[in-house]
Amino acid sequence: MRTSARRQSPAPADVITYRLNNQMMYVPPAESFDQAVTFARSAFEGDLTGIDKNRISFSLNVLANGKQNSVGISRVAWSTIMSHLARYEIIDVHVQPELKVSEPPPSYQSCSSTEDCEKEQHSSSDSSSALHSLVPKRLFQRLSA
Structure with missing residues (x-):
């Protein structure tokens, strides 16, 4: 009788590493993105103090098709x-x-x-009235109708 070996998932990590500006710190895995930001701020106080939490992001380096790529989380x-x-x-x-x-x-x-618009056009500065003089009056009347 043949028994099949069941593949088990590895246990979740109890510690991971955060890296910022070539400095690395061990931190516990965060349960949420917001908690990850809190852990990052705690680990890198000098670099992340005063930085809005919405500006902090995370990525992993993965090997795909023989190339290393950074993938955002x-x-x-x-x-x-x-x-x-x-x-x-x-x-x-x-x-x-x-x-x-x-x-x-x-x-x-x-x-x-339309009259108010035309009055406003004629009383505007020379640069904008010069621009309006390039637009045929008939066309302008059709556009504003």
């Missing part, structure tokens, strides 16, 4: 990825660039009638 995949990590596996911590919004776009005034 999304918030929704965090717990699944953690359940498959080996002990001491390295997770890279990244700080995403801060998005800077310069000035808001200009506000536009709505015209209640």
